[in-house]
Amino acid sequence: MKSFGKKARDQYAKLPKTEIPGYTFFEHVKKEVQRTENVDRNHKIQAMNGKQYFLIDVIAHILYYLKEKTLKEFRDSRLYNSPLKAPDIDWVITVPAIWKARGKRMMREAGYMAGFCDPHVTMGNLEEATGRVQPPPKEELNPEKLSLALEPESAAIWCKKMIDISPGGNDVKNYLIVDCGGGTVDIATHGIIGGHVHELAPSAGNMSGGTTINERFRDFLSHFVDDPGFVQYFSVSDVVERSRRKSEINKIVYTIFEDQKMYFGSAEIEEDSFVVEFCPNFARSFSQLMEGKSVKNVTIEDEGTQMRLSHAKMTEFFQPTIDKIGKLICDHIHTNNLASKIDTIFWVGGFGECQYLRNELEAAINRDFCKGEKKIRYSYPPEPKLAIVRGALAFRYDPSVIQQRKADATYGIACRIPFDENKHPIEYCVDDENDCSRKWCKHIFSTFIERNESICTNEVFVANYSPVRSSQRVSRLTFYSAPHTNVWFTTDRGVTELAKMDINIAGYGRDRDIEVVFDVTHTEIQVCARDKQSKNEYKIVVDFLFSEQ
Known part of the structure; x- marks a missing residue:
């Protein structure tokens, strides 16, 4: 590399x-x-x-x-x-x-x-x-030597440290962390109770990071030269030339335009002073076509080698991203009934340094939630793009800093239970292998924890299951998740297969209990199983990356 x-x-x-x-x-x-x-x-x-x-x-x-x-x-x-x-x-x-x-x-x-x-x-x-x-x-x-940390949660931990050493820090009780990065925007919501941090709502996020503005400019530029997606520009037989052209577009969009994007975002500038200079080969290919173009708020200059974008045009590139981030924040506050609780919002991440972004989002939040005497403070730590990495190190040093979390989904395992014709679909009915008079219902979603349920640090969920067949030597445990509550079957809307785990079971018969311990209190889901008859504990690697094919 x-x-x-x-x-x-x-x-x-x-x-x-x-x-x-x-x-x-x-x-x-x-x-x-x-x-x-x-x-x-x-x-x-x-x-x-x-x-x-x-x-x-x-x-x-x-x-x-x-x-x-x-x-x-x-x-x-x-x-x-x-x-x-x-x-x-x-x-x-x-x-x-x-x-x-x-x-x-x-x-x-x-x-x-x-x-x-x-x-x-x-x-x-x-x-x-x-x-x-x-x-x-x-x-x-040595799996304990490698930890994963959620980015908004890491930033929240660092902001908590800033709160502790800041004048007026005692006034911060419930706060929202908005982590605006290049690819994603993530939200964490924390409250300070008895000096400890509690998660007030599951983390949320979307794909409206800063690069969506660059992608919008790329789309505009390709249409401006009458080549949507640059399909024709890239359709050359020479692989090396095709790579060079793709690299050239990348440089225009993610380096040259990026500089102007940051300039625009750093302050409120009303003049037409945002110039994108084209790479020589691109200019030679499209200069004649571009010079003949007339588009509002866009000017082609210097014989087709540069494009001048007005303040209004730059706003067009920014606004859809700002709207999506604003909707994400407002929906998160509404959905989790946080309007009366949140007193502070922290902006972090590289895109979170953008002053224009913060101004627009703060105005939108104030319109929605700051009625009467209600006020929300806005803040960002020094070097907000480093808040995540600093908080991640603090989290690794002391994971107990987060005392309580909210489940981000409903989690469960597939199993069978006695069939009840008044509750279960007839097509889910299966016969018992040893007793044909006994019926079972398949596709049951046995719930460990429901979305938005509070989970204390190191709290785990334990359930016991028995093999389906008396002669069964290997039991496959299949775990599922759903983005909503009240899940009954693994075939319900929104339910997705999460992971598989195979364990060996000793003996014969169906009264051989398998104890499953399910832990969602950490960044990663952890599962272990124990054959209660043999007392063997299976710390098998749960396969979350199984192929659907």
């Missing part, structure tokens, strides 16, 4: 055409995890050159690169008498609140592949996706 982030984009854009085939470039890798609802180990991502790679492999290489950079920093600092190995360090990976169990599990397994928990792991070159990737690990080495 050569480089990461903005540096990677700039370096790739500057490569001579003859060197492009030697590099592979990926854009928005993290967003791909959220975009794919049923992401699994075999999910592929396309590089700029059109080649396909396994997403989990790409993420693992990124994490390996960051891990090695970190270890080098420690070595160069000479703070330790002997070189540190990866398992000597407690690692924390932050994830958006809207990520489901699959996305979180992918980050953990990628962390294992990157060697966060095993000092002997090395990674070679990234290979193209062929066949299928490896199955889940049968056992996890």
Whole structure:
């Protein structure tokens, strides 16, 4: 791996055409995890050159690169008498609140592949996706050395520290954290009770991060040159030339326009002073067409090499994103009856530094919720884009800082219970294998916890189940989740299969109890099972990344 982030984009854009085939470039890798609802180990991502790679492999290489950079920093600092190995360090990976169990599990397994928990792991070159990737690990080495932390929750922990040391901090009782990043916007809602932090509502979020503004400009630009999506511009047979053109568009949209976006967002500027300079090849391809265009609030200058956007036009790019974020916040407050409780809102994240964004959102929130004497304070910590990483470290140091959480979904397991013709659909009725007079109802959703239910730290849910057949040697436990309450069957609307777990069971008969312990009090769902007859406990790796195929 050569480089990461903005540096990677700039370096790739500057490569001579003859060197492009030697590099592979990926854009928005993290967003791909959220975009794919049923992401699994075999999910592929396309590089700029059109080649396909396994997403989990790409993420693992990124994490390996960051891990090695970190270890080098420690070595160069000479703070330790002997070189540190990866398992000597407690690692924390932050994830958006809207990520489901699959996305979180992918980050953990990628962390294992990157060697966060095993000092002997090395990674070679990234290979193209062929066949299928490896199955889940049968056992996890030093899993406690790797933690996942929710990004808005991490930011909330850091803001709590700022509250504790700030004048007037005692006035903050219930607060909302709005984490505006490049890809996602996440919300956490916390209250301080007896000096401890309690979650007041499940985290919420959407995909309305800052890059949606860049994507809107990209869409506008492609229509401006009469080539929606740049389909024609990219349809060249030469793979290297196609990669160069894609890189060029990326530079215009995510580097050159990004600078103007940040300039616009930093203050209220009323003049037409937002200039996007085109890359030379793009200008040569479209300058003649663009110079003949007449579009309100847009001017083509300098022989088609730059585009001047008015303040009104920049507002058009921003407004849909602001509206979606505003709706997310207001819906979250309304849905969870928080209007009378929230006294402070903190803005964090890189996009959260945008002054224009904050001004517009604060005005919208005040219109909706600040009636009469009701006032909401708005604040952001120093360097708000670092609030997440600082809070994540504080969380790893003391996870008990969060005393109570709210369940973000309804969780349960599939099972069978005696059939009741007055309650159960007839098509779910199955015969008992040993007693044909006995009937069972399949597809039952046995609930562990319902959405929005309060869960104390380290509180777990225990339930007992028996095998379906007397001769059964392996019991497959299938876990499900739903975004709503009152779930009765695994076939109900909105219910999705979450994970599978196979355990060996001893003996014979149906009176062999399996005890299942289900823990949702942490960032990741944890499950273990115990065969009560043999007393064996199975800490089997639960497969959240099983393939639907």
